[in-house]
Amino acid sequence: MKRWFFISLILIFNLATRFWRLGMVPPLFDDHYFSVRVISAGLGVITPLILYYYLKKSSAREKFAQLSSFIFSLLPSSIIESRIVSPVQFPLFLLLLFLLLASVNKNITFRLALTAFYLIILFYIYPIVLVLIWPLSNLFTLLSFDLLIFHNITFYWGGIREFGLLYLSFLPFLLLGFISLPSIRLTKIFIIPLIVIFLIAFSPTFPESRLFYLTAPFFSMIITSGILYFWENKKISMRLITCLLLFISVYELSQFLHHYHVHYKEDIRTNINKLPTNF
């Protein structure tokens, strides 16, 4: 009896604070928005009740559930969000509803399905996930063959445009190094470059990514593993391939040095106004 009295009290309070002068406070500039405000207010009335049932089920403490529900009803933000067309009112209602359902049914698949469903709805209502796209795109740029071999994105910070971190002829050695190294040793070598790459991807100054240089010794280790794997294989064909690739790398080195000493200064001269810093 006492319980129902308290819940009724919360309900009456919520009805009054959510619906009274709903069309006037805050001022309504477009009549079409009133019906959505009504839904928002309705959810504002029900949500504290859902919170009550969820806490009652999960904590099994009646007083704790009642008081939490009441305190939530009193909060300025819960009154404010219930009286406007709010993109967070429905996600909050749904969050508590799903928590209630998950506390009733403890099946892991059911809980994961609810989580998935909730995240999808949240994405549509409030596409926060899109914030991650930018660092992800940076991350893929940093992990691309383009950056590794063909283009340096730090041109404006002293890089040379047409050469990446490695020579093209090193690529087969790099790939083979990845494959041939035992998993534990590869993880040990590659963990630091991975951390560095993650840090650069989240940097607000991207594409300024000179920190990438920290990964160079580790790439050298993997390339060397690849070269040794090729060379230590006694087959004459493998040794021939190694020699050929190393010969091409000498040509690429000469290309690089020629570019650096002849063309790079021209590139810098024509872009002098765009350089953000001296180097």
Added chain:
Amino acid sequence: MLTNNKNLFILIAILLLAGFLRFYRLGSLPPSLYSDEAAQGYNAYSLFNSGRDEHGRFWPVSLRSFGDWKPPLPTLLMIPAIAVNGLNETSVRFPGAFLGTATVYLTYLLVKILLINFSGKNKIALLSSFILTVSPWHILQSRAAMLVMVALFFLMLGTYLFLKGNRRMIYFLFGVFFLTLSVYAYYGLRLVTPLIFIILLFLSPRFFYRKTWLLSFLIIFSVILPLIIGYLNNPDVIFGRARTISVFYDQGVNLRLWELTTQDGLSSDPLITRFFHNRWYLYGKQIVNNFFSHFDGRYLFLAGDQSQPFKIPGQGILLFIEVVFFPSGLYFLIKKNLSRNYFLLFWLLISVLPAALTFMVPSSNRSFNAVFPYAVIISIGIYFLASLLNSKLTSSLITMLYLINFLYFMNSYFLLLPRDNSSIWNYGWREAVTYVKKLEKQYDNIIISDVNGMPYIYFLFYNQYDPAQFQKEAVRSYAADRFGFEHVESFSKYIFQYEFDVKLARQNKTADTLYLVPADFVPEGEKFGQSVYYPDGKAAIRIF
């Protein structure tokens, strides 16, 4: 027995899902027929009714289309659907959707035969079929009549029968037949199929039996004979417009070569200049760069193909969740030394070759054959990661993440694409043709701006214009515009103007002339009698 029944049940469920995702609203999604789809559809209709293509050629071995040449097989496969269902969007897209669904089943069969000695082959085969079923890349190509879906089907069918032919010769010979036939489906396969064929020879000792290779050569020769005859009449039928899209046609490399040579200056020794700056080095680097651009994470998992019309808003060619499974799949494929693992790797690399030789990269269309190895490698990644973590929670988590990611793709493809990309798919011509058809008796001339989208093909397609009559009436000079496209100048009372001035047309307008012009080419603020609108409310075509 129980496991077999369970596998069968799962496979049927996957195929039903694949069919649903490929046939649901096939006629209206993508929102309009792309000009290449309409051209294939009308040519199939023309061949069915008159035995000749729109140019009046009798059952050609390559179809001339807007200055390009299209292999005939996808068009020929449209004929039964058009015969039964008439000339409409669904009939044109039916072969792609049907063969797309069939490739899901073929994937199951092919994976089982490729991983023949591996105990988990059934699970990986089912997983691969499922991955292909929900693949954004595969769904997009299955629902649009763009050649490559048909090509992939015949390549996979030929490969499967070829490998199955290790036990029975008849399968082997059918395998050879379908592999050879695949070169009539897509130009890229004229490079891919021979390379796959060479690798298959290492996996199939049967070929080296005297009787088998004699018969195989006979089949290959018989199937490509029409192509050889076609080539003797017109060399373009072999590689179409490959020359104009080739990396060597692009002037970027030549200009860079000129720039670098100039920067070396007159004082530099010509031999040294040539040593550093030569076409071999620059083109070689460009081709390798093009090749690796197809393995860029931004293309695979975030932005996808940026070329028209293969763009899906906010979607990579693979699902984002696969960013974990693809690299791990590659790792397990090599480390676990699965049977015929190198065949899958070769297939993946070979599939990208045709695209690497062109200058518009990365290209999901030209590298589409890679969709099969991608699906299998991703499945191998899922299979081994799930076995490694071995818990119900892992499986549930993977399922949940797939579900979320797939629903995101569904939103992008089924809701955002028709709203945001209608212009890319040349939306509006169907509505415009239907409108004009009601009024055409009132006008002596109907003048259509031909600045983009090849509108003549839509007038032929949606009016189901008599092919024999069009072949007689069509006025076309076969002169290519600056992009290499050939235009039709007029037929019947329809006149297509490549150089179209809206202001001049409005000043000189007479009562017996109706004008149609894409809204992008009309100055803002001008008022018109009638307009066709895109689904997002913007004007597509103005009619006055």
